[in-house]
Amino acid sequence: MILVGSTFFLAVAVGIIVLFLIYQRKQLQFILEKQELSNHFQKELLTTRIEAQEETLNQLSRELHDNVGQLLSSSKLLIGVTRRALTSPMEELKLAEETVAKAITELRAMSKSLNKDWLEQFDFIENLDAEARRINATKEFEMTIHHPEIINLPSDRQLMLFRIVQEAFQNSLKHGKADHINILVEQGDGNLKVMIEDNGKGFDVSNSSLQGVGMINIKSRAQMLGGSAKWQSSGSGTAVNVQIPIQEIV
């Protein structure tokens, strides 16, 4: 009787342990599936948001080129015609024509840098150089770049990386009030590292309320590339470190 009782309670104990293991396994499986679904949803959401942003930039680029660009070209033409029609044209008119011509060049460069189709024809390094030339041409800011000859990324990934850099230096100019930006691109150990540092006023990295849409975009894009983006900031400037695994995306 005692043996039967003991065996029964022992069987109950073993049964509880087995049931517990099975239940926990199923629960774990459910959680993992839920997590996977959530990750997939987040990724889809990010992709959609980035695609929408790209589409907006494309539209903006077309609008700048076709509309504002045409208006400026017409204005330049009219100024030119007027200047030639006058027997003694004012010096200011010539200056106005040159200014409009410069504005058209700037606008075309900007339009190109926003146009996805155009960007996809070039690699990251070429686009970065072009962007640096455009920024440096303003004479208000200085941008220095150090980079390898080529980087081994598919063009769509290069475009995403370019947008990260664009967003980072726009933040430096707009919020950091920086006048010097240094961009360092390095690849090695299966990783591509891009550092964008400025001499701006900096910000409190730990304060989440200071993290704007720009920072969120950088983080999202870096995550989509399977990498990460980290900020370091002090009163003398900010550095954004972006790291992307190359083997994962080649």
Add this chain to the structure above:
Amino acid sequence: MAKASFLTRANITNIGIYDFMFLLTSLCIGAYFYLTLSTFRKKAIIIAICIIHTVYYILNNIVLKGSPLFDSTGYVILSIGIVIMIFIFMHQTLTNVSDESLWFNFEFWFVSSLMIYFLGSFVIFLSFNYLTRKILPAELYSLNNRDLLTAVWGVHNVLLFLSSLLTLGSSIWISFRKKLP
């Protein structure tokens, strides 16, 4: 004859050690669960169980001077208390599911081995005093009955061995798994 048998046993008995082991087991396992469990409510239940055990020990051994026989009632109370602690632990494990599989969770296997021992031995603890009282009187005492009592205690020892084996086996298995690259 029966009285003499009781007295003889009382003089050479190790019952005092068993009674002290009752308290020590309760406090040690209680302390373990107190440190393992996370919520105040669960910790409070553990403390309450340990207090009940301590009060029982004081009443039985100091106030009532103890019994010359193995204290079955005490061990039944101990088993019930520890099984409650085990169920509280299992409830916590079920409600806070981690990424780690239970197969590699030493705490789970340790608690399972406690359950195997205390739940398996429950009937033995429950009946041991009754059986002893029934067998020890001279008119009923026989070698067969004595062997039966020894066999029952032997089953208890087997359960204790299984429980220890499970703890040892799981600790070796988990250490081995953790060392794997």
